[in-house]
Amino acid sequence: MLHRSRPNRAGRRIMGPQSALTDFLASHNISAQQIRQDVEQRRRAAQANVNDENEDDADEDDSVAQVTSAASEELTVSSSRATRATRRSAQIEAQRKKEQQAIEKIKASKKFNKRKRRPSDSSDDEEEIIRALAQERAKPLPGQMENCAQCGKRFTVTAYSRNSPDGGLLCTPCGKELDKDNGAAKKKPKRVSGGAVGRRRQIQSKILDGTYTLGGKSLMTLCIETLAKNIELAEGLGDLPAPIIDKIARKLSKHRLMNSQTLSLFLQPTADQVYIYDASKLNSSDFIRIFQTVPNLKKLKVRCGIHFKDEVMDYLISRNIELADLYLHGSNLISEAKWIEYIKKKGHALKSLRVYWTDKHFTEDVISQIVATCTSLERLKVCHNQQVAELGVMELSMINSLRHLSLDLRTPVHSDAYICVLGDIGAQLQTLSLTRVPEVDNSFLDAMHNKCRCLKKLRVTDSEVMTDAGFVRLFKNWENPGLVFLDLQKCRLLEQHRHRENPDHIGLCSNGFKALMEHSGKTLKHLNVHGCRHIAASAFEEVFSPDKRYEAMEKMEISFCEEVTDYVVGSIFRSCPNLRELNVFGCMKVKDVRVPRGKILVGVPNARGMVIEGEEDF
């Protein structure tokens, strides 16, 4: 470096005036001319290098070099115009040839073919594609300098430099501007399914939803899903049958698409039922609109109807509509007085009343009013209620028309209240569901044994005092025909230290389980003994022995029954040929069980969690 710079410096002194910068650089032993020469040299070397490499590759890319070198040759030609006039025509000829070759190469290249095939390219014009590709290839390489096509500033080309829409490259600030302009359009839609893991997750989620089936979805489901996706395009649903409209409503609610606009689709003046599965986005005036547009309304179901409040009730009371079926979920803003007023005015027509999630206002006084006016009430469901207590329950015994009774109360209610109800109307009840009744004891089971004669669905959960002997007494020689639905979950001993011993046989244990299967095994479709941990393996084996068949059974829940083993699960599948789903969460002795094809086993304590099907079919 040193020895080369000396003669340069000597040359500089002869030349004219210098800029301050050059002087400063010279004082630091840096020569601008030297740098320029070096750069030129390096660039030429790089160019030669690229040419060599591309020839080695022998693919499309060497045409880049050819086109660029053709361009640079043209430059040299134009710069030395005068002296080479004679050689010019020959050179142009050669250049044309080269261009032709480059075009041929472009035509043969993969990129060209790909572009031609791409459907988004509206122009199939070959020439245009060739021109675009040639331009692309003639672009300066990364590391070189170039003038920005927009602002004309000089900048270093990088691999990230953007193309200008009218050819040429853009500097970084201009490129960013361009990005900003069409950034939104460029963003690709996100892919929904994420490969194998996403698919597997989706299958598992379907299994837990209970919607898993082999094979494709039904045409109706496909249509409804498409419709739900494009609901904003629908102006009306036409005269579809009510069950289909209901299915569409369910699907929409699942996607949380039910709002003031989509509600209109479901309000047909001729209909007599409106089921809204997610009313959280509707306001009071929407509810009033329901009563305005559907004058013959008989059945109304509103879930998450927070805004179903006093003013809506006022409107309903003032209209000529007499509902036979009212289902309200989460309507906590209806006051006690309004409930009583409604029941007083319209209660006589009610056949079914279901009220969920109310804290203060659905009280015992409302129950009294129901008892007084609702003379044709067949179905009453009061769930998640904090006000109704023993007296209210006792009063229910006076509704003689009642067939289906479901209670899930938050107040402690003694067995005697329930026994009182059974004593009066037990003989006619088809459904009896008592959720979370820790105090209810054997006397209630005995009352059921004595009174109930047409029960189909029974639920008694979370009892801490019922005993195995009580269950045996209930099911043994019970004159009630076999149950279809039975839920006795968490009827078991609740004591921390000696829960495994259970000397008093508290909860549903082996004998009770055997008695219940003997009584109802043939008719049961749905059995839940979740958490009845004292049922022994031998009891399961006896109930599901090879000679026993339970044709009706469709779903069983035996989670947290600690004695359940692989053998028991296998026996259950053998004895219940129509079983679709078996839950075994927390059954730690289930290890590696073979599941028949098309059946679902949920909750196996291993990494897989769920097993759908095996190779074997029993």
Place this chain on the structure above:
Amino acid sequence: MNGINGHTPEGKYITLISNDGFEYVVLREATEISPVLRTMLRSPFSEARTGRCHFPEIRAAVLEKVAEYFHYWFQNKDKDDVPDMIIPVEICLELLMAADFLGLDAKPEPTDREVNRGDNLAMIAARME
């Protein structure tokens, strides 16, 4: 699918005819999914004898999709994780009506009871003849 009361099925395929006269030839087995078609083809009526079913309520564009669905269902009968068939939005509602008419609703596997009902219907019809 052996013939009931002497009617042997004409062959592997049946023909669906739309209200505007378009015909779609479908594998007979693939139409098993529709209880309506199944009953139709087991009855002693002309549909069963000729294997030609007229649908005066369904137009061609919709019936074409229905025919496509029959084969989609048949191909994916016992498969896991089947990709959804694409439904064109513009015929969605009409297709929904057709699906309802043909009984192609939420439970793809026909239950035994339904099959029996189809047979019984055919038997009764045969006896009436």
